[in-house]
Amino acid sequence: MTTHTTAPDTPRTPTTGAPSGLVGIPPRIGRALAVGGAVLTIASTFLAWTWTAAFPGDLTVYGYPGGLQVLVLIGGALTALLGLASYGVTGLRRLAPAGADAAVKLAALATFATAWYTVIAISTELGGIVNLEPGAFIVAVSSLAALLGALSLPFERPEPDPIDPDDTSWEHFKHRASHQWDTFKAAFASGAPRALGKLPSHIEILIIVGILALGLLVFTYGIGTEYDELFIGFLITAGLGFAALGKSGLISQASQLTARHQTITVFGAFIAAALFPFTQTDDQYATLGVYILIFATVALGLNIVVGLAGLLDLGYVAFLGVGAYASALVSGSPSSPFDVHFPFWAAVLIGAAASLVFGVLIGAPTLRLRGDYLAIVTLGFGEIFRITANNLDGISGPDLTNGSNGISSIPNLKILGFDFGAQHDIGGFTIGRFANYFLLMLIITAVVVLVFRRSGDSRIGRAWVAIREDETAALAMGINGFRVKLIAFAVGASLAGLAGTVQAHVTYTVTPEQYLFAGAIPPNSAFLLAAVVLGGMGTIGGPLIGAALLFLIPNKLQFLGDYQLFAFGVALILLMRFRPEGLIPNRRRQLEFHEEAEAPTVLSKTGA
Known part of the structure; x- marks a missing residue:
């Protein structure tokens, strides 16, 4: 007797036996x-x-x-x-x-x-x-x-009738050929x-x-x-x-096309993004655009730590804060205790380097931990950074960050005589302050994408993936797990600091309250992690799309008042329920979550 496994029973029409839908209409x-x-x-x-x-x-x-x-x-x-x-x-x-x-x-x-x-x-x-x-x-x-x-x-579509795989008779051959022809015709007619x-x-x-x-x-x-x-x-x-x-x-077909022309797709995507400010008549929505790019760039840096290396970092927003504070302190702000005004390229290097140093200092003693223990330690680092920045006010500690008042009156950037705080006419279009910063942040995003792509395809990137999949097996194959994870932590931290240097000038003020673990408005560590997971871990487009949605939706749902986070939370639950691999997943994660749906029908033979 031959038995076979099939999908769960579905409603069928009484006349043809073909599957039907939820209602009784043919x-x-x-x-x-x-x-x-x-x-x-x-x-x-x-x-x-x-x-x-x-x-x-x-x-x-x-x-x-x-x-x-x-x-x-x-x-x-x-x-x-x-x-x-x-x-x-x-x-x-x-x-x-x-x-x-x-x-x-x-x-x-x-x-x-x-x-x-x-x-x-x-x-x-x-x-x-x-x-x-x-x-x-x-x-x-x-x-x-x-x-x-x-x-x-x-x-x-209807499942084929069960056929004994061990039957080699002529009747079996005719039966199988008939089913293949019927399946081909039905697939062509129904859009298979x-x-x-x-x-x-x-x-x-x-x-x-x-x-x-x-x-x-x-x-x-x-x-x-x-x-x-x-x-x-x-x-x-x-x-x-x-x-x-x-x-x-x-x-799926669009993904195949973009994969075949990946370089053209990436270049075209940044050209399309650069056209966004020219579609706006004022800075109202360009403001959201520049904040989305800052959020997306930081999320892409976190994707190296979480998506490639598999390290759960719950205090990642602190590296954004380190870069922002480091840049603000040398920006010429009157609130800074240092009476210096460095050019933008120097402020960028200082912000990225400061975040990199903090990433190494935090990672060196903690990256021998795994899983939940590492997550707890990184969460503690995020809170320690915020509390420390709050206490360096000249009263509870040295006068460095001006405490809860933060570093204020940060001047606008000027690069090669181009003032980012002034309006400019380009090709008949008037580009305002936030549009200027949007284009600058787009260049920085392109740099981060290049770093992510090249590092992910490199030898160290393959080592990150090996550590993420099975650290014990990777160590047995000769990979220095501690060194590899520390590099991931350092690279991710420096990319967050790079974005923080622009954020400091865009917001004019840097305060400790901007770098919470969780809050109603991103960026914060919880939203950054959600952007990586919901967008698609280990991909380039996933965190960019996820960050754009997670920043835009809370801003647009502010009219809900106290129900804003409730509605947003319900939306996240539904998304994770029906698309747990993320909006733009890599192939491996997609197979992990949908392997049962893609597995072929299994036939087994038992004796009667």
């Missing part, structure tokens, strides 16, 4: 309902949803979507395209190389959630459903219909995984340019949301839309 009808509902949702965005402009975004205009209507329009278009791809429409099958059914569910959910959130917000803020126009009722019904249709689609195939290099580079342009557009739109309702809708659409693209296989 998949063929559900697919049509999803596409039709999405098309009707798109049409509804060109109608008025309310009669008054009191609701932000002016949703009273016919023929021109605005505000949250634009997000619903994008969600509806994505649902319709993926739905047509699930039909196998020529030219659209490439939109879902890994299958469209799961992607349609997420896209329809994004559209439904954004549409109903908008309808409920209008009714709540304006005082009832009487404030809704016909367009709002249409979008509510059509988005619900699209979601119900999407939920009727099967969760997985298909390889993209290598396109001409210039086509692939154009695709990468399009991906980078789309990323810049999404980031600019998200950071520039003008009111709270629009940002919440953006989070819903972007989050579920990204998940839908991941399920469809487009994210």
Whole structure:
């Protein structure tokens, strides 16, 4: 008797035995309902949803979507395209190389959630459903219909009938060949995984340019949301839309393209980032941009310690503080006890060197510890740094840091006569103070990325990975674990100090309260570690994306008041539940978390 292991039982339609979705609608009808509902949702965005402009975004205009209507329009278009791809429409099958059914569910959910959130917000803020126009009722019904249709689609393709692997008879051969042919036809019709195939290099580079342009557009739109309702809708659409693209296989294909042209991708990404200040009319959102880059650069330095070497450092923000204080003390500030004003290049070297020295001093006696013990020691170092900086006020200790008042009135940078605190006209665009610092911080980020990439590919980088995977085995192979870990600690600390030198000049003031273990607004050690883990440990893009999200979202959610951290915590829990490997994981961690899903079906033979 032959037995086999299969996936958990899924609902099946009574007529064909094929898997069905959560609702009792036949998949063929559900697919049509999803596409039709999405098309009707798109049409509804060109109608008025309310009669008054009191609701932000002016949703009273016919023929021109605005505000949250634009997000619903994008969600509806994505649902319709993926739905047509699930039909196998020529030219659209490439939109879902890994299958469209799961992607349609997420896209329809994004559209439904954004549409109903908008309808409920209008009714709540304006005082009832009487404030809704016909367009709002249409979008509510059509988005619900699209979601119900999407939920009727099967969760997985049918499993083949069990076949005895030891049976070599002619009937077995015909059975297996028939199943392979049926599987091929079903895969082609339903959008099963298909390889993209290598396109001409210039086509692939154009695709990468399009991906980078789309990323810049999404980031600019998200950071520039003008009111709270629009940002919440953006989070819903972007989050579920990204998940839908991941399920469809487009994210995987984009990763393959960027991996084949890694140098061009990195260079293009920094060009796209450099264009960000030119998309802004003032410094309002460039301010967030420069702080995001500071946070992201420090997170990338921490990624060397945590992501490559596997050392849990809970006091890493202290190295940022060391670099900031060292730079502030030689910046010419009137609050500094040293009457000196070093040029920027010298301040950068002093900040990075001071952090490196502290990294070695802290790492040398503690890096023989492992796991939780090392985490506790580094947490203690972070607190000791903050308390020490608070006490060096001339009363409790030497007058060095001015205590809780910190080093204030730090002057703006001037490099080769270029004043970073003044506005400048470049190519017809007016670049303000924070935009100047954004471009400077982008150069420093590029240096940190180069250091991370080169060190990760080097012999010492491979030693870090070996220590992270199994320190005992690495020591048995002749790797000097203590020396390797100390180098990781020193390099990570110096990169944090490098970012701290710019932070000191951007914020004008350096105080101990800026370098807590945890707080409502980053950077702090808890948020830095979360950025590395959520973004993707051991990767370049992961901490950059994670830091951008973890800095932007708390700033945009300040309207929630006391519930801000609660909502943010729930979002982090959900993200770690459904994507524990991070937003941009490396292949090893992805296999660790999803090895069961990627494992082949196991056949076993037992006697009856």
